[in-house]
Amino acid sequence: MPLKIDTYEFTEIIQATPDVKIFKFKPVIPETKIFNYKPGQFLMMYMLDSEGKPTNLARAYSISSNPIQKDHLELTIKITGKFTNMLDKMKVGDRVGVTGSFGVFTYNTEKHKDTVMMAGGVGIAPFISMVRFSTAQKLQNKIFLFYSNRTNKDISHLEELKRLEEENPNFRAIYTVTRDEPASGIHEQGRFNETHIQKYLPALEGKNFMLCGSTAMVNDFTAILQALGVEKFRITAEKFG
Numbered sequence: 164m165p166l167k168i169d170t171y172e173f174t175e176i177i178q179a180t181p182d183v184k185i186f187k188f189k190p191v192i193p194e195t196k197i198f199n200y201k202p203g204q205f206l207m208m209y210m211l212d213s214e215g216k217p218t219n220l221a222r223a224y225s226i227s228s229n230p231i232q233k234d235h236l237e238l239t240i241k242i243t244g245k246f247t248n249m250l251d252k253m254k255v256g257d258r259v260g261v262t263g264s265f266g267v268f269t270y271n272t273e274k275h276k277d278t279v280m281m282a283g284g285v286g287i288a289p290f291i292s293m294v295r296f297s298t299a300q301k302l303q304n305k306i307f308l309f310y311s312n313r314t315n316k317d318i319s320h321l322e323e324l325k326r327l328e329e330e331n332p333n334f335r336a337i338y339t340v341t342r343d344e345p346a347s348g349i350h351e352q353g354r355f356n357e358t359h360i361q362k363y364l365p366a367l368e369g370k371n372f373m374l375c376g377s378t379a380m381v382n383d384f385t386a387i388l389q390a391l392g393v394e395k396f397r398i399t400a401e402k403f404g
C-alpha cells in the first residue's frame with residue numbers, strides 16, 4: 164500500500180541551541196488525525212513542490228512529543244545539511260509532508276522498568292518523548308539519562324529536563340560537556356566513559372540501555388557498556404547517521 168503522506172503546517176519554531184531547532188506542527192486539514200506512535204518512534208518528513216505535492220526529498224526524524232498529546236507533533240532537529248537548511252528557512256504556517264510512524268526503538272513500559280538512556284547531542288530527541296510520556300503517566304519505571312554535548316550552549320531541553328527531574332522522582336539526568344568548562348548544574352567534563360557510569364550507577368545488573376546519536380557516539384557508548392560487561396541483548400540503539 165502506498166504511504167499516506169499528509170500535509171502539515173508549522174505552528175511554532177523554537178531556536179533551542181545555536182544549531183538545533185524545535186519544530187511543532189499539525190495537520191493542515193483539521194479532520195486529519197495525527198497517526199498513533201510510541202515514544203521513540205520516528206516519522207518521515209517530505210519537502211513539497213510548488214503545487215503542494217510531496218517530492219522525493221525526505222528525511223527521518225525521531226518524534227519528541229508525548230504520544231498522549233494528540234494536537235501536534237514535535238521534532239528536535241540539528242541544522243546541518245541539505246534538508247535541514249531548507250527547514251531552517253521555514254516559518255510558522257509553512258508546509259511539509261509527513262507520514263508515520265516507524266521504528267522499533269521504542270519505550271516499552273513492561274520491558275523498560277529500569278532504563279539507562281545515553282544521548283549524544285540531538286540524539287536526545289526520542290528520549291524527550293519517553294521522559295515526557297513516563298512523567299505524564301506517573302510511571303514507576305526508573306530512567307537514568309546520560310546526556311553528552313560539546314558545549315553548555317548545545318544542551319537542548321535543559322530547563323525542561325530539570326523540571327521533569329523535579330516532577331518525576333524516578334528520573335535522573337547527568338550532563339557532560341566535551342569542549343567546555345561545565346556550567347553550574349552540569350556534572351562532568353569530557354566524553355562519558357566507564358568511570359562515569361560506575362560513579363553514578365555502581366550496579367548495572369538488570370538494567371536496559373537505550374543509546375541515540377551519531378553513529379560514532381552510539382559506537383562509543385556501546386564499547387563502554389561492553390567493557391563494563393553489559394550483555395548485548397540489554398542494549399538497543401538508534402543511529403542518526
Ligand SMILES: Cc1cc2nc3c(=O)[nH]c(=O)nc-3n(C[C@H](O)[C@H](O)[C@H](O)COP(=O)(O)OP(=O)(O)OC[C@H]3O[C@@H](n4cnc5c(N)ncnc54)[C@H](O)[C@@H]3O)c2cc1C
Binds near residue numbers: 285
Ligand atoms: C531513524 C532516524 C531518526 C533521526 N532523527 C533525527 C532527529 O530527531 N533529529 C535530527 O536532527 N536528525 C535526525 N536524523 C537524521 C536526519 O534523518 C538527517 O539525516 C539529518 O537531518 C541530515 O539531513 P540533511 O539533509 O540536513 O543533511 P545532508 O545534506 O543529508 O548531510 C548529512 C551530513 O553530511 C554533511 N555534509 C553534507 N554535505 C556535505 C559536503 N558537501 N561535504 C561534507 N559533508 C557534507 C552534513 O554536514 C551532515 O552532517 C535521524 C535519522 C534517522 C535514520
